[in-house]
Amino acid sequence: MDILWLRHDTSSNSSYEDARLARLFNANRPDRHPTAIVCASTQSDIIKAVQLAKIFNLQINVRSGGHSYQGWSLSDNSVLIDLANYRELEVDVSQKETWVSSGMRSDVDLELMRDYGLMLGAGHHPGVGIGGFLLQGGLSWNSRNWGWACERVKALEVVTASGDLVNCSRVENSDLFWAARGAGPYFPGVVTRFLIQLLPAPKIFRSSGYIFPVSKYQEAFSWIIQITPTFDSDTEMTAVCRSLDGTDEICFMIFFVTMKGEHEEARKALLPAHETRPKGAIQEWFCQEDGLGQEYANQVKAYPGNRRWFADNAFLKNDADVTAILKDVCMTLPDQNCIVLWYPLAPHSRRTLPDMAFSLQSDHYVATYTIYDSEGDDDKYHSWIQATAEKLSSFRIGSFSGEADFKAREFKCWGDAQWKKLAQIRKKWDPDGRICYPFKLEALDKEE
Numbered sequence: 148m149d150i151l152w153l154r155h156d157t158s159s160n161s162s163y164e165d166a167r168l169a170r171l172f173n174a175n176r177p178d179r180h181p182t183a184i185v186c187a188s189t190q191s192d193i194i195k196a197v198q199l200a201k202i203f204n205l206q207i208n209v210r211s212g213g214h215s216y217q218g219w220s221l222s223d224n225s226v227l228i229d230l231a232n233y234r235e236l237e238v239d240v241s242q243k244e245t246w247v248s249s250g251m252r253s254d255v256d257l258e259l260m261r262d263y264g265l266m267l268g269a270g271h272h273p274g275v276g277i278g279g280f281l282l283q284g285g286l287s288w289n290s291r292n293w294g295w296a297c298e299r300v301k302a303l304e305v306v307t308a309s310g311d312l313v314n315c316s317r318v319e320n321s322d323l324f325w326a327a328r329g330a331g332p333y334f335p336g337v338v339t340r341f342l343i344q345l346l347p348a349p350k351i352f353r354s355s356g357y358i359f360p361v362s363k364y365q366e367a368f369s370w371i372i373q374i375t376p377t378f379d380s381d382t383e384m385t386a387v388c389r390s391l392d393g394t395d396e397i398c399f400m401i402f403f404v405t406m407k408g409e410h411e412e413a414r415k416a417l418l419p420a421h422e423t424r425p426k427g428a429i430q431e432w433f434c435q436e437d438g439l440g441q442e443y444a445n446q447v448k449a450y451p452g453n454r455r456w457f458a459d460n461a462f463l464k465n466d467a468d469v470t471a472i473l474k475d476v477c478m479t480l481p482d483q484n485c486i487v488l489w490y491p492l493a494p495h496s497r498r499t500l501p502d503m504a505f506s507l508q509s510d511h512y513v514a515t516y517t518i519y520d521s522e523g524d525d526d527k528y529h530s531w532i533q534a535t536a537e538k539l540s541s542f543r544i545g546s547f548s549g550e551a552d553f554k555a556r557e558f559k560c561w562g563d564a565q566w567k568k569l570a571q572i573r574k575k576w577d578p579d580g581r582i583c584y585p586f587k588l589e590a591l592d593k594e595e
């Protein structure tokens with residue numbers, strides 16, 4: 148076993164405490180203390196860690212990238228298996244597929260693009276762990292056309308709650324394979340590696356952006372909603388309501404990132420938006436040279452770690468009047484620490500999902516975030532997140548588990564039948580409740 152820390156010294160600069168908090172994205176850290184932390188660097192380390200938990204009758208928790216907003220990887224009376232040092236990438240160029248270990252981060256795409264001209268289509272933020280990302284479905288680049296990243300998972304290897312290493316695919320342990328594509332933190336085992344179908348990497352990235360004063364909200368939002376469903380299929384769009392960088396002026400921002408083979412194709416793709424954009428942007432740029440590295444840098448700046456975060460989200464009904472529903476929220480944004488994001492998923496949202504645990508989506512993904520520093524502001528920002536969730540509740544068909552705070556309110560992240568099936572799979576593979584889940588299952592299972 149590589150490195151093991153035991154909970155005997157919790158002072159702020161102890162090795163245990165460093166290991167407990169390593170890579171946790173949110174500075175609002177749970178006061179939960181694993182009994183032991185194992186820093187695994189091989190599959191056999193993971194098996195030994197699970198056996199250790201069994202011997203001492205402890206639960207098992209996992210940290211891949213540490214980017215769950217609520218620090219799910221931390222639980223009391225548990226062995227935390229930290230996978231950061233378990234790094235494997237085994238590319239088969241002829242099959243355009245790769246084995247990738249859970250501890251790799253989303254920025255593995257830079258390596259895949261540079262060395263193989265291929266891409267996994269991982270998270271937008273470079274530090275998001277492959278383990279948590281794929282288990283939750285994976286809202287990847289250009290999801291409105293490329294779909295959910297978990298749809299590209301072909302097989303996986305899992306250390307079960309009883310400590311066995313098993314292969315999972317459509318033909319072997321197919322129930323675990325089904326669960327791994329969407330169960331998120333309710334998956335009953337430790338995924339060591341995934342086999343993923345890769346995408347051909349785009350040769351170039353180009354972006355356009357239009358930043359409007361919030362007074363242009365109605366016009367700008369109606370425009371982007373109208374052009375999205377039939378817009379170029381290599382282009383990702385996002386609308387964000389937040390303050391302009393370095394100021395407290397709330398703005399409505401629309402971003403396009405197009406991924407193509409050459410500049411002229413990108414220009415043609417972005418032109419219809421440029422030609423129809425509403426007048427009155429404070430800042431705008433058209434078909435600007437961009438790249439995945441630059442996009443990661445933008446994400447790190449716009450969504451910084453080591454600050455206090457709350458997050459919530461909703462898939463809004465396809466026919467919801469999103470502009471009207473979010474108007475009040477955007478117009479009354481409390482301050483520069485609050486963000487509303489709209490991420491369109493059409494046309495993929497109109498396709499039938501494969502049979503897997505991930506089972507809810509709609510045309511409109513809306514997320515709300517607060518990013519701030521002082522613990523004294525927790526109540527204020529949590530109240531805003533909660534009040535906004537309440538305003539969206541009658542238009543919401545469900546939520547994405549990747550940005551859900553299961554302790555804050557009742558979340559529906561799976562179809563009823565899928566949640567029921569997941570509960571059966573958990574009972575089969577984790578009968579003693581050895582794996583930690585972010586919310587007591589009795590409470591959720593009552594709904595069945």
Ligand SMILES: Cc1cc2nc3c(=O)[nH]c(=O)nc-3n(C[C@H](O)[C@H](O)[C@H](O)COP(=O)(O)OP(=O)(O)OC[C@H]3O[C@@H](n4cnc5c(N)ncnc54)[C@H](O)[C@@H]3O)c2cc1C
Binds near residue numbers: 208221
């Ligand atoms: C800044 C930021 C940007 C984000 N951007 C995106 C995005 O573009 N698309 C998207 O889909 N999501 C995004 N997310 C959400 C993110 O995917 C989820 O929070 C996910 O849980 C993070 O995975 P992780 O491995 O880093 O998390 P961790 O905190 O390490 O893990 C979270 C939980 O997942 C489970 N888990 C993780 N790894 C394993 C494993 N190997 N085996 C079994 N269970 C495991 C465990 O229950 C664990 O407690 C973003 C989050 C942040 C903070």
